[in-house]
Amino acid sequence: MSLAQLALELGAELRLAPGVDAAHEISGLSTLQDGKPDQLTFLANPNYRRFLKTTSAGAVLVTAEFADGCPVSALCVDNPYLAFAKASALFNTAPLVEVGVHPSAVIHPDAEVDPCASVAAGAVVEAFAKIGPRASVGANCFVGEGSTLGEGSCLYAGAILHHGCQVGRDAIIHSHAVIGADGFGFALHQREWIKIYQLGGVQVGDEVEVGANTCVDRGALGDTVIGRGVKIDNLVQIAHNVQIGDYSAIAACTGIAGSAIVGKHCTLGGSSRIAGHVTIADGCQVTANTFVTKSIDSPGVYSGGLPFADSQSWRRNAVRFSQLDKMARRLKDLEKQLAMLSCTKDE
Amino acid sequence: MSLAQLALELGAELRLAPGVDAAHEISGLSTLQDGKPDQLTFLANPNYRRFLKTTSAGAVLVTAEFADGCPVSALCVDNPYLAFAKASALFNTAPLVEVGVHPSAVIHPDAEVDPCASVAAGAVVEAFAKIGPRASVGANCFVGEGSTLGEGSCLYAGAILHHGCQVGRDAIIHSHAVIGADGFGFALHQREWIKIYQLGGVQVGDEVEVGANTCVDRGALGDTVIGRGVKIDNLVQIAHNVQIGDYSAIAACTGIAGSAIVGKHCTLGGSSRIAGHVTIADGCQVTANTFVTKSIDSPGVYSGGLPFADSQSWRRNAVRFSQLDKMARRLKDLEKQLAMLSCTKDE
Amino acid sequence: MSLAQLALELGAELRLAPGVDAAHEISGLSTLQDGKPDQLTFLANPNYRRFLKTTSAGAVLVTAEFADGCPVSALCVDNPYLAFAKASALFNTAPLVEVGVHPSAVIHPDAEVDPCASVAAGAVVEAFAKIGPRASVGANCFVGEGSTLGEGSCLYAGAILHHGCQVGRDAIIHSHAVIGADGFGFALHQREWIKIYQLGGVQVGDEVEVGANTCVDRGALGDTVIGRGVKIDNLVQIAHNVQIGDYSAIAACTGIAGSAIVGKHCTLGGSSRIAGHVTIADGCQVTANTFVTKSIDSPGVYSGGLPFADSQSWRRNAVRFSQLDKMARRLKDLEKQLAMLSCTKDE
Structure with missing residues (x-):
């Protein structure tokens, strides 16, 4: 050029x-x-x-x-x-995808594959699934019953879209991402766990990117929802009924627990963790390695975790952490004593 | 109904x-x-x-x-x-599994597949593997040599059960879970790592659930053991020779290092980490984001990690962490000085 | 024997x-x-x-x-x-691999598979890929266009090697590892994320081991490089353009952000995290659960994180963390007051 x-x-x-x-x-x-x-x-x-x-x-x-x-x-x-x-x-060097269905792919007769779509070798597409125009299903992918891969969207080799999950237009689902596995829900009964079947699905918006080996679980009741233009890195866990607002970005190794709501235009740094049922306002930036334990009401930058150090120094300080409350009380005592001492001296 | x-x-x-x-x-x-x-x-x-x-x-x-x-x-x-x-x-809406072996599945002639089992498209079942009655092997799954999938158990699309691994009855192994990959074992020799072949297997009990993209490594010597009724979420790492007691539950993104023993009826919160060789007593609850560095002898609730905050406040406090030991010493000094001062005043 | x-x-x-x-x-x-x-x-x-x-x-x-x-x-x-x-x-009990190409594997006519290599059922090998002598491609693996699997190297079932990635000799890539997915790169434009296509590849050295469900992303420009004899555990994230020096070992659940450089003969403990663009000197040992936020210039042992405790004690101390800066200031005040008091007393 x-x-x-x-x-x-x-x-x-x-x-x-x-x-x-x-x-x-x-x-x-x-x-x-x-x-x-x-x-x-x-x-x-x-x-x-x-x-x-x-x-x-x-x-x-x-x-x-x-x-x-x-x-x-x-x-x-x-x-x-x-x-x-x-x-x-x-200048993208990624190989072009061939239009058409590879003979070794297994397409259910009730699935709808657009003639301008691509389904690669070993892929399995179940009944009532729809593969849109210009969409591509990579080698050994799985598209479950009744799921939709929208126009121009792409499942890379080994990606999985379970039944009843919808992916919008121009989305990219990377290898071994699993969309629509069961959410982690159980009722305790006589000290045993009774499975709560997960009846919801997953909605993935247009222009979303989901990283390799990332999981987006299906909802328990109602759907897990990934908004428009959201970008999710590798090895991220999105639990059931989470909602991610449009154009948010989530870096690798992050975990978002059930029913959490992340606003629009948020960024979550790598290895951040969001507790269940919390809500994060639009426009928040959570830095890497932060554990968000409660809701955040206003946009801003939020952090957690601790700096590292050489192990010897670190150990000296870390051991003091378990004395922190006592230190605070001793500090208060000292303040009182000193105040009294100053008083008596002044008399 | x-x-x-x-x-x-x-x-x-x-x-x-x-x-x-x-x-x-x-x-x-x-x-x-x-x-x-x-x-x-x-x-x-x-x-x-x-x-x-x-x-x-x-x-x-x-x-x-x-x-x-x-x-x-x-x-x-x-x-x-x-x-x-x-x-x-x-009211479960998950599609029914078809009994029988899909023509594109590859079953070794020495494998035993129950006539009431299901093996989906593209699945590979190796020699001497046994697929029990009502068990189902999803699309593109792999069942290694001599492994067993018990009655009524299910491997979802893409799940892998390596050679010499046993799954009991009514277990659910979610997509892309890997049961029986090599444990991470090496001997150092002249600053290079020499592989220790992992000769054990994995035993997964009845009614266990293993999440999507979760790894349960095979034992080095002897087996890694997941007890009866244990529920494991997505993206969890269970290292070689770990033992998980019956009816424990482990939330997503947790890592359990080699030879750790988790008791019965424990719950491990999301992103918790258990160090190698530690033992956790029955009935312990480890909250999310806690790093368990040593054994826990008695049931109870255990926590770690730190609260998050707006980045400015957080930074102010985090920087003090590296002064914590010095602060403790200064506090002690003050107490001594004040005590002396009080003495002299009293004289 | x-x-x-x-x-x-x-x-x-x-x-x-x-x-x-x-x-x-x-x-x-x-x-x-x-x-x-x-x-x-x-x-x-x-x-x-x-x-x-x-x-x-x-x-x-x-x-x-x-x-x-x-x-x-x-x-x-x-x-x-x-x-x-x-x-x-x-005494290794792992099943022997059969030499030759399974009839259900899909090999592009322009791929080169050595006659002494093994390609298992359902594997897909794309154009211009090279599978070396004694190399083995497991069931349902994917080898992308122009990629190389060196002599004696092994992809276990479900492993993925995307286009333009090179694996040296005698390497082991475990199940569902994804080598060469896109790095996580976007430019912000009018509050939307514009994809930066990832034009580099991945180079994996001789005798490397990559764990199950681990991701090694392709470089944005230039390659991501895993040095000779490096051992990587399960569920590890290696972002684009990271370089790992020879004979380093990385335990499970670790995340290494983009363009970080890890020296030779380093060990990274489980769940450690390395920030983007930092450099870690040769011979460093980072203990489990440490977040390395800046470069480390000299060999040594480095740590971070905090000890756990019973939840009640932990909560008492954790809440003080947010007062730490104030505590430090109060401590300084006390020291000043006491110094003054001592002075006046001496007068």
Whole structure:
């Protein structure tokens, strides 16, 4: 793709370096440090500005502000990171999916597979399931009875969509994600656990991404709901009847317990945990490794956990944690005693 | 199902609302708030009592105590939550499994599949494996050499039971659970890791449930053992040679390290972690996000972790954690000084 | 296998117990406590020395130091645990893999499968993938376009190797591990997430082990790299562009965020978490449940997290954590007041 074409595709203003032609070919993306003459790179984080001067990339996506300091051709845009995201789609190397149903796939006669959909080898599609136009079901995937994979959505190899679950348009479900396994519900009876069958389903909105080995459980009564444009990383647990608001993003290893409600435009850092039945307001940012034990009413940044240290120092301090309440009481005592002492002295 | 039938099935006393017939049909379950005239609901948690007065459900499972305040027909039982669990089985919407072996399944000639079992498309069953009566092996599952899936037990799509692993009766293994992968064992030799082959297996008791994407590793020597009626949620790690006592329940994202022993009737909250080789007594309750670093000898409730806060407050306090030992010493110093001061003053 | 053969295989000095013949047969491995006359066991941890006197095993792997106290035949070695690891390979009970391609596997005509490789039932191997000699692809595995599984390496049932990922020699990828799913990268645009296509791949070194349900994401630009001899347990998240140095070991439930660099010969305990972009020096040991939030420059042992307690004590102390900064200020105030008081008294 020529620099001229790239400028057109990305809506960028092209400022050619001396001696470079607008027909100069770009064949891939790289970083400022590693960029080669046939690669496009970007400067989004000002911390990396020092790499700009010495880059050997063919062109750099920059804001106008930094374009002057660019030793190679510049593609000026308002948001270089966004332009880089768009460029990543142009140079995507993922293999194309073949339209049609692979002969080894097992499609129930009552399933509806759009003629423009793809179903790969070993996939199983059950009765009354619907695979929309341009949707693709990867190798060895499973689509349960009555479930829907919307137009342009994709199940990667091994992903599972259990019965009665709906995935909207242009969603991506990564490998071995499990959508619609039973929620974890039991009634205790004479010290044994009696299963509560999980009668709800899962609704996954348009443009959602669900990471590899992530679980989204079906609702007990009513559905578990993942809003529009939500992005979920790998190895995340979304329990039954959770609701995730539109455009929220959830990093890896996070667990969200049953019936929790996460607002719109929230971000949950990696390994964060949300207790059951709590509600998190729109626009909250929960930093990595935080355990949210109660509802959050207003947008803001929330944190938990503790800093690490070398083990010796850490152990010295950690052992004091179990004395913390006593320390607080001793502190109060001291304050009282000192106050009394000051009084008597003043007399 | 009529109200009369439901009362019979659930062992409930039917108190019909004025004008309602015992033949009134119930077609599903719902909550007090959302219940419609053809739905059954329940009041188990007294906090929800306020929703009883205005429910539009067809009937409510209640204790006799609350039946009088019920504006619709009541099904009186001792334990409404248990009755609700039983009702959930009556209204379960999960698709029925077809008896027989799907032509695309690959069954080793030396495997034994009961004629009343089900093996779905793409499943692989190896030599000397046994699939019991009414057991079902889901789509693309794998059952290794010499493993047993007991009567009435179920492997959901993509679940894996490696060689030499035994699953008892009426167990449920959810999608992509991996039973019997190698335990994580290595000997260090000249700074390289030498694999210790894992020669044991896994024993999963009757009526156990293992969640989606959960791992139960095979033992190094001897077996990893999951007791009768144990319920394990999604994304849980059970390392080699762990033993889980009967009727314990383990919530999602929990990790139990090698050779740990969890007693009977324990509950482990979500994201709890149990260190290797520790023993937890029968009847312990470990709350969510707790790291159990040493053995627990007596039943009780155990907790760990820290409350979260807005990031600014949290940071102010977290930074003090690394000064905690020094603070404790300064506190002690102050106490000494003050004591001396008081003495001299008294002289 | 006779004791004499075992001594030969393990490079051990055989000290026969009275009346025992070097032809005595050993058929398996066990622990000191449970060992039977046809089993070999070992004494590696001095804490278990007390079990030596009463063992009924056929033979014990011991250092020369402890051989005298051994009531049964001894196999003297320098490192009994290492010898035990070697013995575990001799008695490994895992089923042998059949060479050749199962008729139900789907191999793209442009894939290269070595005639000495094994591809099991339901596996899918895409175009330009290469399966090396003695390599094995388990049941229902997926190998993407252009990926390589090196000589002697093994994908267990359900493992996934996406396109453009390279696995070296003698590596083991456990069931449902996902190598090469998309890294979690998005640009924010008008409060929506725009996908950054992940153009890099994954390089997995020789003799690496990747646990069940573990994810190793593909790089955004450039590759995610797992060094030689690295051992990764189950349910671990390795994000895009992470680099793990040779011979490091990572226990279960650990999460490593994007672009983090873990040195060589490091060990990360279970449920540890490494923040994005941090660098950990060679030879570091991070204990279980530690969140590494910034780079570590020198080898050592590092810890985080907090001890657990009975819930009542824990709650008393945990609530004080949110007062910690105030406590520190009050402590400082007291010190000042006391200093003043001492001064005035001295006057």
